[in-house]
Amino acid sequence: MTQAFRVAGGAAVDRDRPVSFTFDGVAYGGYEGDTLASALLANGVRLVGRSYKYHRPRGIVSAGAEEPNALVGVERGSGRFTPNLRATQVELYDGLVATSQNRWPSLAFDVGAINDVFSPLYGAGFYYKTFMGPDLFGKNWAWKTLYEPVVRLAAGLGTAPTEPDPDRYVRYFDHCDVLIVGAGPAGLAAALAASESGADVVVCDENSAPGGSLRAETRARISGKSAGEWLEEAIAALGEAPNVRLMMRTQAFGYYAQNFVALSERITEPDLMTDPDLPRERLWQMRAREVVLATGAIERPLVFADNDRPGIMLADAARRYLIEYGVKVGERIVVVTAHDSAYRAALDLKDAGAGVELIADLREDAPGSLPEAARAAGLRVATKAAIHEVLGRRRVTGVRLAARPFGMRTFACDALLMSGGWTPSVHLFSQSRGNLVFDEGLQAFRPGAPVQRERSAGACNATFGLAEALAEGNTSGRKAAAAAGFSVREARAPGVEGAPPAFGGTLGAPAHVRGDRRLKAFVDYQNDVCVKDIELALQEGMRSIEQVKRYTTTGMGTDQGKLSNLNALAVAAAAQHKPMPEMGHTTFRPPYTPVTFGALAGPARGDLFDPIRRTPMHDWASDRGGAFEDVGSWKRAWYFPREGESMRDAVARECRTTRASVGLFDASTLGKIEVVGRDAAIFLERMYANAFRRLEPGRCRYGLMLNEAGFVMDDGVVARLAPDCFHVTTTTGGAPRVLAHMEDYLQTEFTDLRVWLTSTTEQWAVIAVQGPKARQAIAPLVEGIDLSNEAFPHMNARDARICGVPARLMRVSFTGELGYEINVGSAHGLDVWEAAWREVERHGGCPYGTEAMHVMRAEKGYVIVGQDTDGTVTLADLGLDRAIGKTKKDFVGKRSLSRPDMLRGDRKQLVGLLTEDPNVVLEEGAQITASAAPAVGSPALGHVTSSYRSPTLGRSIALALVAAGRSRMDAKLFAPMSDGAVAATVTAPVFYDKDGARLDA
């Protein structure tokens, strides 16, 4: 297809580099430097999308980040599909494949457009009303089968890609003295002024080239040069300055505390094709000493009936397409405006040979120098205009309007340009927590006093004239550099000629549009919110603008109301007869424009998402076909299935073998803390419920740690190796928490104690050898220790040499069997493990995993903190209060144990549960009740915390926390499940070897 709307000019495009691309499968031509939007317009494509709710045909409205309609998906191969991109910002390259969104089967014929006919059903609060709609047939049937699928099918933006993204994304932390956001006239003037001071200056801009409005400046002269020449020189000067970084295609999307600004930089497709090592995007987390915001302003649409027809466009966007891209948006043009700046568009388009039929000004009068220039150029100007009807559906064909002097008339046109004035882009200022003030004269919100080390310059500060913006940029740049500690020279801002001031603007909807429920006068294009929707929301009781926003969805979506917020506010204010400032405004939140998940995730995906911790014996278990489970960030061997064995079979065999002969278990993940120093014993006495002062060196104690509220926080064996040295173990997941808890008390409460804490979790590999043959199994490996039960009884620890390396040998058990834990340096872990395995194997033993460990400990009623406790469980609840050092005056948590709530008789206590049917295994988490079919709303007595099939007992067992459980021994309780209640009998929470004889074998 020829580019019928391409005309002369267009500095941005390179006519020597034609490219081809497809949109919805149709091939078109464009030039390097085009955006997808400018190329589509050059090819006469006006219909580019369907609206969110009503599926109305939509065209390109803007030329920048504010675009609400022209959202496309760009396909770059498998996994590289990006939805919801603004065509106005998609840079064209050869081979680009773009598709429109939210239409089926095609953009031109969209079945969903039926929604437009039924639009009365989809008014304000549609979603709320639907979510609370009649529950036909009960059980949410209508919602699940009717409302949700219909809503999901009909409403929507682009679809998410289904393949993983193969591209690379990187992120940096960075610093600078002065960060300037926006490389338009104000930003460039600020950069030039700040750069002279020698400060480290970063200028970022979302566009592909710097200049902002200067790129389409045809009339003004700056410092005696054309705007283009001045711009070129400015860019060259900044490029040569070693202290300035000009970052294009870089969007400052979030402004956080202490001048921490998040930037996302995108790499172009051609660059990526040239250098595949480049990342797709870079996330810069920039800390700036000083910030200059020069983010410009966005032109506002006018609100009138059917103001969303393709071909209706912001006036300055049309001018930019003409000047920057050499694209004429129409042949017969009508301009409707309330601001002088649209006259510039009319003049430029007329100069380019387009027929400008009429400039219809909404104002009483248009006396400014730009309107005068338009009249002098022979353009027809009418005032006091009111737009009554737009003709054309998939493309505007005419407009019927009333204006002075001719009254009501219809004008044929193929482009309708509009301008309601300019809205300062205060998003980042607002994100910086600065308050906005409403300027009555300008009818705009502008930045109030800065809260952070920041200043706004140019149009974002409602400083609209070119000369004024350059001057304010210059001043801001100098002030920022000075505030960052650099000396600056007084430098004059460049002089400007030929940039006449532009005035005017309107907010909201004109009177004839308000209060008419038949009209579709759009305030928010992207969310299909009309004037009548906002009025309905107010009528239905919404009052604040935040409520109106949520009820109507105005200002939501990917554009976050960049075009619509101020008009929505004005419509709401008018409907309530309130002045604008009283309505307040909605909150500006990051991101300014959508940021990809890829940029935010950066390299933190796949293997780099979260660190994985592996024990020194990991590969041994992996080589033997061990299955693993995640415990915190650890990979733990879960069970070791033999050929043809199910998990259940393997776990049962591991339990039986361990209880019959010997099992080998990797306990390296246990948290370990070395507590040393003169006062180590006193410190542990204060940190644990147990007594430690009289614990003999060489002895172990099962330690229970409470938090100050008296609840069990962690547990583990504590071995005293010397009077001033303790080897403390913690739960696998609890080590960092326990160490932090200890450090806290040591540093801030018990500052009189001389104690040092060292995490040694990763220094020790721990090999548990458990079972009646454990002693025989380790005996050949151990030097210099008498392993006999008399010389080395249960709960003792010895320094030893095992397999020739230094070791800490502990006689401890988490299985209920005779057992040892061999601690050796991690570097020796695998060797010692393999030596131990040869012995274990010789005695008919096997390795066992965490599942068998869990089963065996539950058979013995040993609790797991965090599974059988939940932060509301006391030692008394667990039946472990005998561990409390009775003579201790104080320890962390002790005072709380005598609070009335801790002494209540109906506290949940740990008990055992045996199901009536020994083959039924209760579900962990199942609620426990007194009757099989409790009335709805009756409270549960407690819940199941651990439940297993016990191979040792040949039946199921469970541990549960049950209200006053110990007074319910032998009582029958129930676990109501969806397929009926399971009956179970309350028992003591120890199922095997109740007197512990096997431990002392």
Next chain:
Amino acid sequence: MLLIPCPYCGMERPELEFRYGGEAHVARPPDPAAIDDAAWAEYLHFRSNPKGVLAERWRHISGCGRFFNCLRDTAGDKILAVYRAGEPRPDLGGEGGR
């Protein structure tokens, strides 16, 4: 992300290196057994939670590992002063005292 000056390291470091520790100057009663339930509950659960200047604890957990105290304006999320554990709360005078 805040930049937090560590009074032990003597430099500003990003918030990532720190762990929050709740309100400062909430001393554990020297003899918990000697106080009544209400006083103990006050120590355990009640914090001032002001809109304005809060003395709070931070730990430079990925740096020197030490606890210190900090005066922060919770309304503007601004750090006004940092000082070592055990030192008295600095007097900010009129401006920071609101």
